[in-house]
Amino acid sequence: MANIRAAITGVGAYLPEYILTNEEISTMVDTTDEWIMQRIGIKERRIMKEEGKATSDMGTAAVKNLLDKTNTSADEIDMLICATITPDMPFPATANIIADKVGIHNAWSFDLNAACSGFIFALATATQFIESGRYKKVVVVAADMMSSITNYSDRTTCPLFGDAGTAVLLEPTTEELGVIDYINRVDGLGRHHLHMKAGGSLRPASIETIERQEHFVYQEGQAVFKAAVSSMADVAAEIMKKHNLESDDVAWLVPHQANLRIIDATARRMGVSKDKVMVNIEKFGNTTAATIPLCLYDFEKQLHKGDNIILAAFGAGFTWGSVYLKWAYDTE
Numbered sequence: 001m002a003n004i005r006a007a008i009t010g011v012g013a014y015l016p017e018y019i020l021t022n023e024e025i026s027t028m029v030d031t032t033d034e035w036i037m038q039r040i041g042i043k044e045r046r047i048m049k050e051e052g053k054a055t056s057d058m059g060t061a062a063v064k065n066l067l068d069k070t071n072t073s074a075d076e077i078d079m080l081i082c083a084t085i086t087p088d089m090p091f092p093a094t095a096n097i098i099a100d101k102v103g104i105h106n107a108w109s110f111d112l113n114a115a116c117s118g119f120i121f122a123l124a125t126a127t128q129f130i131e132s133g134r135y136k137k138v139v140v141v142a143a144d145m146m147s148s149i150t151n152y153s154d155r156t157t158c159p160l161f162g163d164a165g166t167a168v169l170l171e172p173t174t175e176e177l178g179v180i181d182y183i184n185r186v187d188g189l190g191r192h193h194l195h196m197k198a199g200g201s202l203r204p205a206s207i208e209t210i211e212r213q214e215h216f217v218y219q220e221g222q223a224v225f226k227a228a229v230s231s232m233a234d235v236a237a238e239i240m241k242k243h244n245l246e247s248d249d250v251a252w253l254v255p256h257q258a259n260l261r262i263i264d265a266t267a268r269r270m271g272v273s274k275d276k277v278m279v280n281i282e283k284f285g286n287t288t289a290a291t292i293p294l295c296l297y298d299f300e301k302q303l304h305k306g307d308n309i310i311l312a313a314f315g316a317g318f319t320w321g322s323v324y325l326k327w328a329y330d331t332e
């Protein structure tokens with residue numbers, strides 16, 4: 001029997017309407033558009049402002065968009081994995097809430113927490129269920145409402161993040177397409193540099209944790225920056241070497257969008273020229289789990305069947321990794 005591979009056969013997304021510009025951020029904290037553009041490369045980001053809306057609403061809209069684009073009915077979905085660090089609530093899983101809101105009833109679902117590496121960890125997980133032959137249609141949602149955990153009085157973190165929901169469909173193929181390989185890594189020691197201090201079993205929410213502003217992203221920027229540059233570039237170079245890929249063989253590098261300087265350093269290390277690197281950080285900022293599928297969504301029309309694509313991510317945990325896939329379809 002021919003090998004079964006898991007191919008991405010569609011991409012959906014949802015972006016909130018509200019645009020938070022650097023100019024508006026400059027009225028909240030002591031910063032400037034020039035500093036943010038030079039040091040990070042972000043001009044604006046989308047923020048979910050609608051009362052009563054949460055990560056599941058962005059994920060739901062993204063899945064509906066995906067099902068619509070791929071002509072798939074909710075009943076056909078076998079499984080849904082949601083990568084997020086901003087669940088609607090600690091439990092139940094946001095994946096279950098999305099499945100309910102979309103009307104996915106013949107499936108099981110769960111959340112996966114790997115921060116900015118969430119999409120590639122969830123993609124690797126979902127791939128197993130397709131490759132094994134067990135499932136025919138698996139949805140990977142990557143959605144984060146970072147505005148719910150961003151401290152808009154901290155200039156070192158508030159310019160970085162945006163909100164978005166994304167979803168991809170994975171289906172089996174016997175062609176030489178889809179996810180070819182992945183290398184994922186973690187280093188738990190890195191947790192000290194990037195985390196949320198309270199709200200879990202270690203420090204449950206209390207008046208004290210609120211007064212100390214411990215329910216927001218805490219980041220030691222430089223330590224994270226250094227680890228991100230070396231780890232993301234190393235793992236992307238490793239997967240290229242493992243598959244004898246030269247830079248000319250790579251059609252697209254799709255890096256996590258945290259900082260334009262990290263993206264540029266990764267591309268340089270891989271020898272991939274700038275025109276082959278997907279970048280949309282300027283418009284959307286760091287949407288955590290959603291950045292990579294949001295790039296695929298944004299650049300979908302430029303992708304061709306058979307394109308060699310390298311995904312690379314780094315995030316809290318520390319978590320990082322790289323996926324080598326061959327794009328499975330042409331659009332229009």
Ligand code: UT7
Nearest residue numbers: 031032035039040116155156221222224225228258259315
């Ligand atoms: O996606 C998850 C992984 N996260 C990342 O990959 C983020 C990695 N880290 C970064 O991208 C960068 O470290 C930051 C963008 C967060 C910060 O840039 P940096 O070049 O590392 O700045 P820094 O933290 O070394 O700060 C340099 C200076 C400081 O002032 P002093 O102490 O030199 O006077 C900061 O207070 O820049 C100051 N600063 C700002 N100034 C104006 C920090 N944030 C701002 C700001 N506007 N928004």
